[in-house]
Each structure stands twice: as C-alpha cells, then as structure tokens.
Amino acid sequence: MEKYIIKGGKKLSGEVVISGAKNAVVAILPAVILSDEPCVIENIPGISDVTITLQIMSEMGAKIRMINKTTVEIDPRGLMNLPIPYDKAKRMRATTYFLGTLLGRFHSAHVSMPGGCNLGDRPIDQHLKCFAALGTTCELEGGMIHLSADRLIGNQIFFDKNSVGATINGIMAAVKAEGLTIIENAAKEPHVVDLANCLNSMGADIIGAGTDVIKIRGVKSLHGTTYSVIPDQIEAGTYMAVAAATKGDILIKNVIPKHLEPITNKLLKIGVKVEQFDDAVRVVGGEGYVGTSIKTHPHPGFPTDMQPQLSAVLACANGTSMITESIFDNRFRYVDELRRMGANISVEGRVAVIEGVERLKGAPMRATDLRAGAALIVAALGAEGTSEIYDIFHIERGYENMEIKLKALGADIEKIDEPEEPGEESRKAI
Ligand code: UD1
Numbered sequence: 001m002e003k004y005i006i007k008g009g010k011k012l013s014g015e016v017v018i019s020g021a022k023n024a025v026v027a028i029l030p031a032v033i034l035s036d037e038p039c040v041i042e043n044i045p046g047i048s049d050v051t052i053t054l055q056i057m058s059e060m061g062a063k064i065r066m067i068n069k070t071t072v073e074i075d076p077r078g079l080m081n082l083p084i085p086y087d088k089a090k091r092m093r094a095t096t097y098f099l100g101t102l103l104g105r106f107h108s109a110h111v112s113m114p115g116g117c118n119l120g121d122r123p124i125d126q127h128l129k130c131f132a133a134l135g136t137t138c139e140l141e142g143g144m145i146h147l148s149a150d151r152l153i154g155n156q157i158f159f160d161k162n163s164v165g166a167t168i169n170g171i172m173a174a175v176k177a178e179g180l181t182i183i184e185n186a187a188k189e190p191h192v193v194d195l196a197n198c199l200n201s202m203g204a205d206i207i208g209a210g211t212d213v214i215k216i217r218g219v220k221s222l223h224g225t226t227y228s229v230i231p232d233q234i235e236a237g238t239y240m241a242v243a244a245a246t247k248g249d250i251l252i253k254n255v256i257p258k259h260l261e262p263i264t265n266k267l268l269k270i271g272v273k274v275e276q277f278d279d280a281v282r283v284v285g286g287e288g289y290v291g292t293s294i295k296t297h298p299h300p301g302f303p304t305d306m307q308p309q310l311s312a313v314l315a316c317a318n319g320t321s322m323i324t325e326s327i328f329d330n331r332f333r334y335v336d337e338l339r340r341m342g343a344n345i346s347v348e349g350r351v352a353v354i355e356g357v358e359r360l361k362g363a364p365m366r367a368t369d370l371r372a373g374a375a376l377i378v379a380a381l382g383a384e385g386t387s388e389i390y391d392i393f394h395i396e397r398g399y400e401n402m403e404i405k406l407k408a409l410g411a412d413i414e415k416i417d418e419p420e421e422p423g424e425e426s427r428k429a430i
Contacts, residue, residue, distance in 0.1 A: 001216040001420045003390045007412035008362055008383035011285075012248035014409045018236045018255050019045035019400040020070065020229035024191035025169045026094035027054045028229060029074070030101040031352060033062070035202050037224030038075040044229060048398040049092050056088050056095070077176065083110035084203045086143055090114075092397065096124060096165055099147060103131060108148040113140075122328075124157050126166035133157045133179055152373070154179035154218055162298045164189050167214070171196060172267060174216040175204045185331040188212070189299040190259050194230045201225040233259040234305045235399060236281070238374045240264070241309040242406070243283035244272045245316070245382030253280045262302040266310060267295060270317055270353030270369060289313070291321035291356055298327070307376030308334045314341040314354050315379060334372035337365040341383055362387040367394045373398065381411055 030053065032039045043048055044400060056073065058064045063075040081102055089095040091111035104108035115125070128138050130147075133156075135148040154177050159166055164421040166189040170250065172195075174181035186192070188210050198207030202222040207348025208214040236255040244249040244267055257264070257276040271291050273284040286347050291314055296304040301368035304327040310408045315338055325331045332347045340343060343361040346353050364387030371394035380387035387397075392415070395402060403413045 001390070002392050002415055002417050003378065004392055005416055006377065006387045006389065007351060007379040008149065008380050008385060008387060010246060010345070010410055010412060012242060012246045012250060012381065012406070012409040012411055015251045016239050016405050016409060017406075018231045018239070019047075019221055020272050020397045021045070021191055021232040022047055022049055023164070023189070023233070024194040025050055025229045026053055026092070026095050027191060027195045028227065029057065029201055030097045030401065031195060032074045032173060032323045033076045034078055034104050034199070035076055035222045035224060037077075038063075038073055038233055039202065039224050040071060040073045040226040042071045042226065043231075044070055045232065046070075047396065047398055049094065049397045052088065052091050053094070056084060056098070063074065071306075073168055080188045081106040081108060081110075083144065085313070086112040088112070091383035093122065093165070094099065097172065099127065099145060100169035101279045103136060103147050103152070103173045104176050107150070107152060109288075111298045112147060115393070120380045124165070126161050126163045127169045129156050130166055130170040130183070131173055134173055136173070136182065138176055141396070145248040152177035152218075154181040154216070154253055155157050156182045157184065159183070159185040162187055162216060163168055164192060165269040167207040168180070168195055169191050169208060170215065171199065171209075171216060173205065175199055176220070176222070177216075179218055181218070183216070184212065187298060188264060190230055190233055191258070198227045199227065199326070199335055201227050231255050234303065234371070236260055237303070237306045237430065238265040238309050238378065238399070239405075240267060240281065241276070241306075241313050241378045242381055242409075243314045244270075244289070245378045247287065247382075249282070249284045250279055250410070251282045251345040255279060255281055262300060265308055265336045266292060266302065270314070279343065289317035291317045293322045293324070295324040296326050304328060304331060307331065308371045309378050310353060311335075311345070311352065312375040312379040312382070315345065315357065315360060317354075317356040318381065321356065323354065325350045325352075333368040334375045337372070337376055337402055338379055340365055341387070343379070345357050345385070346385040359384050361385050364388040365390070367391045370394050370398045377406075381406070381413075
C-alpha cells in the first residue's frame with residue numbers, strides 16, 4: 001500500500017505544467033469506439049483512470065498503441081461488444097460512458113453499475129431517460145445494465161437534473177442516431193465541450209455544447225481524427241490552492257484561464273494574488289487571508305471538485321468561512337481528516353462552517369476520495385510538521401505524477417510503499 005509522507009511548511013515556488021483533463025479524456029477515449037477509423041488522442045494524462053479505460057478497450061478488441069507518453073492511437077475497428085463486468089466498472093464511474101458509446105455503435109450495451117468516488121447517492125436515471133427517449137430498452141439484472149435498441153431515433157430530451165455524465169452519454173448515443181436529438185438543460189462543463197469538439201472533428205454534427213441546449217444531428221459514420229485533450233481545470237485549481245496554502249509563488253502552465261475563473265475569483269477574494277496570462281496563471285500566496293463563502297454550482301459556477309482543496313486553504317484564513325455543497329450529498333468526508341490536523345470545521349448537512357485557525361499541524365490521514373485526497377495534500381503542504389496520507393490510489397486516479405510535480409516546486413514529499421494489511425485490497429474497490 002502506497003502512502004505519501006509530507007513535511008509541511010515550505011513555500012512552494014517555480015513552474016508546474018498541467019496535464020490533460022481527466023474528466024474529458026475518460027469520455028473522449030470511449031468515444032473513439034464510435035469511429036470507423038483509427039484515432040490519435042493527444043495530451044492524455046498519466047493517471048490510473050486512463051489506464052483502466054484503455055485496458056477495458058483493449059480487452060474488448062481495440063488496438064491500442066502508445067505513440068509517446070501523452071499520445072495514444074486507438075483502432076476501434078476490431079472492438080467486440082463484450083460486457084463490462086463489475087471488477088472493471090467498480091474502479092471508476094466513467095465506465096458509464098461505455099453505455100452511450102457501445103449503444104451508439106452496436107445498438108446494445110452491457111455494463112455493470114458504476115463505481116468511482118463515493119460522494120453519496122449518484123443515480124443514473126437521467127442517462128437511462130435519455131437512452132429510452134432514443135428508443136432503447138433498459139434492463140437491470142444482477143447489477144448489470146443491459147441496453148438494446150432496434151434503431152436509435154433522435155428525440156427531444158429535457159434533463160430534470162443538470163448532469164455531466166447524462167449529457168455526455170446522451171451525446172454519445174445520439175451522434176449516430178437517425179435525425180435530430182435536442183438535449184435541454186445540458187451540462188456546460190469544459191469537458192462536455194471538449195467531447196463535442198472531438199466528435200465533431202470525427203465528422204459528427206453537434207452544436208451548442210457549452211450552452212443549455214445541445215443539438216445533435218445524427219450522421220451515418222465517423223472517421224478518424226487527431227485530437228488534443230484540454231488541460232485539466234481541477235488539477236490546475238489544485239496547484240492554485242497549493243500556492244495559496246504554502247504562501248508560495250507558482251506559475252501554472254498549460255491552462256485555459258477562463259476555465260479557472262470561479263477558482264481565481266475566490267482566491268482573489270480571500271487575499272491571494274492571481275495573475276492571468278494566455279495559457280498560464282501565476283498564483284502568489286501570503287499572510288492574512290480572510291474567510292469567505294463558497295457555494296458549488298454546475299459550470300460556470302464554482303466546481304464541486306474544487307471545494308475540498310479550497311476548504312483546506314480556508315482552514316487557516318481569518319474569521320469564518322462557509323462552504324455549501326449543492327451537487328453531492330457526501331462531499332465533506334475530508335473534514336474529519338482535516339480536523340485531525342487541528343482544523344475547526346463543523347458540518348451540518350450540506351454546509352460546512354470553517355473557523356480559521358492559525359496553523360494546521362501534520363497528522364496521519366486517509367484520502368476518502370479523489371478530491372478529498374487532493375485537499376489533504378494541500379493542507380499537509382501548508383501545515384507544520386509531518387503528515388502521512390494513506391489510500392493515495394484515490395489521488396492517482398486523477399493526478400499525474402503529483403509527488404514529482406510537487407517535489408519540483410520544492411515540496412518535501414515522498415511516496416512510500418508499505419506492505420498491505422488484511423482488508424486493504426478490498427477497500428481499493430470502492
Ligand atoms: C462529473 C465529474 C465529477 C464532478 C461532477 C459534477 C466526470 C467523470 N466526473 O460526475 O468529477 O464532480 O460531474 O461536476 O466527469 N444525477 C442524478 N441523476 C443522474 C445523473 C446525475 O440525479 O442520472 C445527479 C447527481 O447525483 C449529482 C448531480 O446530478 O447530484 C450532478 O451529477 P453529474 O453531473 O452527473 O456528475 P458525474 O457525471 O457523475
């Protein structure tokens with residue numbers, strides 16, 4: 001079992017280059033299944049969610065060739081419509097995207113109910129509503145979702161919930177359906193737009209991605225493409241939080257500053273300096289931050305995937321901060337861990353109230369999910385003394401070479417491999 005050991009209290013400075021976006025690549029790789037020709041996908045991050053996605057596609061018969069560390073060529077022509085069992089699906093929620101893409105290509109799909117971060121109840125009713133609207137029947141049996149359709153026919157769909165996953169699955173299923181599909185109350189996240197751009201580069205006809213209404217005119221076939229994944233908004237935001245928490249000075253390169261604006265605005269408000277360039281942001285931390293309120297919202301609001309990291313910064317801001325989580329009902333599991341470091345945070349339902357303390361102190365902690373783990377790293381880097389962070393497999397799902405990138409900024413962080421204790425292997429399967 002691997003863990004991080006972090007000796008905190010150093011001001012981190014220098015440059016860090018942001019990798020391709022996890023939430024975009026986990027949609028774009030499965031989307032290649034819809035193509036009749038090989039596709040080259042560039043700027044893929046070296047994270048375990050990518051490894052798992054490529055492994056699933058390879059086991060189904062796609063030919064995968066790594067051209068270099070960040071570029072993969074995928075030939076989906078020989079891919080067979082095999083079921084995706086629980087032992088694969090439990091490891092990441094984005095395996096749901098195989099439902100949309102396999103349905104789009106084969107008019108049927110057999111995928112186990114997904115896993116991924118445990119953020120409370122994460123239903124997929126909107127995904128299924130969309131598939132049904134296109135003419136699909138859905139059966140749930142033994143934890144497997146079975147979809148089948150004689151024909152996929154475009155339709156108008158209104159999502160009751162604004163859902164990234166359902167929007168992406170809707171696009172995948174509709175892209176080769178007959179006629180026009182209109183998705184209303186669509187998610188507007190950058191990764192939704194990136195998927196649509198990628199599919200359009202393969203010959204799809206999708207307009208409106210990034211707005212509430214997406215129109216997809218079905219095409220008969222898709223061709224090959226070379227497409228570069230956008231930079232990861234949340235990885236960039238996490239390094240912004242690192243600069244703030246360590247009172248450091250970090251130039252964060254290969255970013256789209258517009259995607260970072262909700263994070264930038266909050267940091268500016270509490271007293272962190274943020275300078276924007278064309279494809280970089282410089283974040284300079286300091287003393288005497290002031291507490292603030294944050295409420296998470298779908299894009300372009302403050303992203304739920306950044307609230308744990310910002311809470312870690314606010315744990316040491318002057319006064320009271322209030323974090324309201326409006327997307328997920330179980331997103332404060334990191335709070336217990338931050339309390340171990342001396343943070344003064346109370347949680348009531350979906351609201352966390354943070355009374356700033358002067359300093360956090362290093363402690364042993366457990367990453368309970370991906371972004372919770374990132375928050376613990378932010379807190380540990382800014383804290384006095386040594387922290388140990390366990391269950392870092394959660395963090396490696398979404399952050400490429402985090403300890404290497406942090407070391408280059410001057411962090412005292414080591415990744416240690418310890419023998420597993422009984423029961424640990426099964427915890428990885430959450
Ligand atoms: C995606 C992101 C995740 C991010 C989240 C919200 C990926 C791979 N993951 O997750 O990092 O935290 O968006 O920005 O891109 N819901 C329903 N029914 C559905 C689908 C969703 O009720 O059928 C609800 C969810 O429970 C949640 C809300 O809608 O309350 C938003 O979820 P959704 O946008 O679907 O999140 P994911 O796609 O799972």
